[in-house]
Amino acid sequence: DTAVSQTPKYLVTQMGNDKSIKCEQNLGHDTMYWYKQDSKKFLKIMFSYNNKELIINETVPNRFSPKSPDKAHLNLHINSLELGDSAVYFCASSQGQGIGELFFGEGSRLTVL
Amino acid sequence: AQKITQTQPGMFVQEKEAVTLDCTYDTSDPSYGLFWYKQPSSGEMIFLIYQGSYDQQNATEGRYSLNFQKARKSANLVISASQLGDSAMYFCAMRVYSSASKIIFGSGTRLSIRP
Numbered sequence: 001d002t003a004v005s006q007t008p009k010y011l012v013t014q015m016g017n018d019k020s021i022k023c024e025q026n027l028g029h030d031t032m033y034w035y036k037q038d039s040k041k042f043l044k045i046m047f048s049y050n051n052k053e054l055i056i057n058e059t060v061p062n063r064f065s066p067k068s069p070d071k072a073h074l075n076l077h078i079n080s081l082e083l084g085d086s087a088v089y090f091c092a093s094s095q096g097q098g099i100g101e102l103f104f105g106e107g108s109r110l111t112v113l
Numbered sequence: 114a115q116k117i118t119q120t121q122p123g124m125f126v127q128e129k130e131a132v133t134l135d136c137t138y139d140t141s142d143p144s145y146g147l148f149w150y151k152q153p154s155s156g157e158m159i160f161l162i163y164q165g166s167y168d169q170q171n172a173t174e175g176r177y178s179l180n181f182q183k184a185r186k187s188a189n190l191v192i193s194a195s196q197l198g199d200s201a202m203y204f205c206a207m208r209v210y211s212s213a214s215k216i217i218f219g220s221g222t223r224l225s226i227r228p
Contacts, residue, residue, distance in 0.1 A: 033216075041152075041202055043218040056215050090158065098214030101148055102206075104158035 003027050006091045006105035013081060014113055020077045021108045023091030029103070030096045031055075032074040034066060037088040037107070049074055050097045081112045115140045115209050117219035125225050126195050133180070134190040134222050136205030144210045147188040149179065152202040152221075161203075164188060192224075200226045 004025045011019055025032060033056075034046040048056035049068040063079045078085060088109050092102040116139040126132040138147065149161040164172045164179045172179045180189040192199055205219040 041221050043204065043221075045215050045217065048215060058215075088156065092158075098208065098210050101160045101163055102150075102158075102216060103160070107156050107158075 004091055004093055004103050004105040006089075006108050008108060009106060010109050010111075012111045012113065015081055015083060017081050018077065018079045019081060019110065020075055021089055021091075021110075023074045023076070023105055025072055025091075025093040025103070027093055027095075027103060029093040029100075030071055031094045031099075032068065032071070033092040033094075033102065034074065034076050035090040035092060035104075037090060039087070043090070047074075047076075048097075055097060078110075081110075083112050086110055086112045115142075115207060115217055117205050117207050117217055119205055119219035119222050121222045122220070123223045123225070125227055127227050128197060129194055131191060131193045132195050132199075132224065134192075134203050134205075134224065136188045136190065136219060138186050138188060138205075138207050140186075140207065140209050142209045142211045146208040146210075147179070147181070148206040148208070148216065149177070149188075149190045150204045150206060150218075151199075152204065153198075154201070158204075162190070195226050197226050197228060200224060 006023045031050045033048045047066045052068045065077045068074045088107045091105040094100045118137045145166045147164045151159045162174045162177045176193045178191045202221045204221045208216045
């Protein structure tokens with residue numbers, strides 16, 4: 001039973017399109033995150049939610065909009081996709097804000113053509 | 114500002130040898146935590162080991178140990194008796210509790226184990 005699951009695993013789309021990535025965790029954790037891993041493997045935090053409340057927003061363009069309908073779900077919607085958005089997007093969760101290690105999903109590889 | 118530095122972009126090690134992956138960090142906060150993650154070629158992120166800034170002893174988990182030198186602000190990962198399956202990217206990360214508890218990552222080290 002997967003602890004942190006993301007869908008879809010792969011997205012290939014054209015510039016200008018809108019896409020969403022969904023994330024769910026069944027660990028009972030309070031805090032969820034989105035990280036972006038670029039082509040050089042650098043991992044950068046984008047957003048963090050604690051109990052559905054946004055607590056970290058790392059100067060990400062407002063084309064990126066996270067939504068947390070409940071503490072087990074954190075979705076990422078991206079408008080007007082650009083070439084530079086191509087990356088692997090990782091969802092993660094932790095027991096609480098400042099508590100425990102990150103548990104990562106498998107990643108969603110986004111390719112913008 | 115908080116920062117994590119991994120100065121070894123790539124390393125080659127003979128199977129069964131021990132290997133040390135370097136990590137230095139920078140923070141003025143007295144309360145922080147240090148993590149190591151492994152990313153095999155399949156892409157998933159695997160948690161390996163954790164060290165808190167107030168922990169008196171170095172953390173160990175099986176073949177993994179963390180050489181924590183607080184005064185030098187270093188948190189090197191030591192893998193004993195390396196195996197072919199240890200070939201992967203390794204990331205050092207830090208959580209700073211005063212900074213919304215976000216976890217920031219270093220640039221990673223690609224470790225390759227030679228048979």
